[in-house]
Amino acid sequence: AQSVTQLDSQVPVFEEAPVELRCNYSSSVSVYLFWYVQYPNQGLQLLLKYLSGSTLVKGINGFEAEFNKSQTSFHLRKPSVHISDTAEYFCAGGRGHDYKLSFGAGTTVTVRA
Amino acid sequence: GAGVSQTPSNKVTEKGKYVELRCDPISGHTALYWYRQSLGQGPEFLIYFQGTGAADDSGLPNDRFFAVRPEGSVSTLKIQRTERGDSAVYLCASSLVGGAGETQYFGPGTRLLVL
Numbered sequence: 001a002q003s004v005t006q007l008d009s010q011v012p013v014f015e016e017a018p019v020e021l022r023c024n025y026s027s028s029v030s031v032y033l034f035w036y037v038q039y040p041n042q043g044l045q046l047l048l049k050y051l052s053g054s055t056l057v058k059g060i061n062g063f064e065a066e067f068n069k070s071q072t073s074f075h076l077r078k079p080s081v082h083i084s085d086t087a088e089y090f091c092a093g094g095r096g097h098d099y100k101l102s103f104g105a106g107t108t109v110t111v112r113a
Numbered sequence: 114g115a116g117v118s119q120t121p122s123n124k125v126t127e128k129g130k131y132v133e134l135r136c137d138p139i140s141g142h143t144a145l146y147w148y149r150q151s152l153g154q155g156p157e158f159l160i161y162f163q164g165t166g167a168a169d170d171s172g173l174p175n176d177r178f179f180a181v182r183p184e185g186s187v188s189t190l191k192i193q194r195t196e197r198g199d200s201a202v203y204l205c206a207s208s209l210v211g212g213a214g215e216t217q218y219f220g221p222g223t224r225l226l227v228l
Contacts, residue, residue, distance in 0.1 A: 004155075032214040043117070044156070044204070044219035051214045090155050097213045100146065100169065103155030 003027075004093045006104035013081055014112055021076040021107045023091035033074040034092045034101065035065055044090065050074060061085070086111045115139070117220035119205050125226045126195055134190040134223045136205030142218075144211025145188050147180055148204040150222070156204050162188060163211050195227045 003026035013019045025031060032051045036044040048059025055067040065076045074091060088108050092101040118137040126132050138145050143164055148156035158172040162182045170180070177195075182188040192199055202224050206217040 006155075034216075036219075041221070043221040044206075046216055046218075049214070049216065092155070094213060099144070099208075099211055099213055099215070100158040100161055100172070101148075101156075101217065103148075103157070105153065105155050 004033075004091050004102050004104040006089075006091050006107050008107050009105065010108045010110070012110045012112065015083055016080050018077065018079050019081050019085075019109060021089050021091075021109070023074045023076065023104060025072050025074060025091075025093045027072075027095050032094050033065075033067065035059065035063070035074075035076050036090045036092060038088045038090065038106075040087070047076070047089075081109075081111050083111050083113065085109060117205055117207055117218055119203075119220040119223050121223060122221065123224045123226075125228065127228050128195060128197060130195050130227075132192050132195055132225065134192075134203050134225070136188045136190070136220060138186065138188070138205070138207030139218055140186075142207035142209055143185065144208045144215070145182060146206040146208075146217060147188070147190050148206065150202040150204055152201070159190070159203075161211070168211075192225075195225075197227050200225055200227045 005024045007022040034049045035047040048057045050057045050067045058064045063078050088106045091104040120135045145162040147159040150156045161169040165185045177193045180190045202222040204222045206219045208215045208217045
């Protein structure tokens, strides 16, 4: 199964500053990767996903991520955050024909004014 | 349209009791997944349904856990003889056909507390 590691458990950031959330995965064979966001008391919502093709993936709410095969990474970035981006972010992955996702432990982003 | 719904949103039970958690997937989605999220961790896969059948139950921790989806829509996760370690948020997700890389749409979860 795919193994996913999120390198930061908490990321505090000021409003309008950039943010990067780091994610590494364990395999480079037929991998597909996702970033989900979980707002307080809500379900997981898809931000973006990588299946194949262009390594720069754009998602909702101004987020983007870059698939880097040589570094087995899929870091999430946003150039300017808002207070409303305060949430928990999960990186998830799967491999080959496997439909089940392996999730990282999550990164809590707290945006301060 | 309506998303994935789960009931109840919270469940408190005593050790040794039986509980049922319900999931209503997005209409028309043939694939349904159950995950469990313990405090401070990411979701962990439990079981996957394609239609009415459990295509993969490799994530169920032991035989106290069982899930059904008799008509290929609503699913129920059943836990017998609950233990304190079963306390977690149980998440349900659905996808259109269940292929690799397909987006899974998650419900808000059921928070289970075993006293």
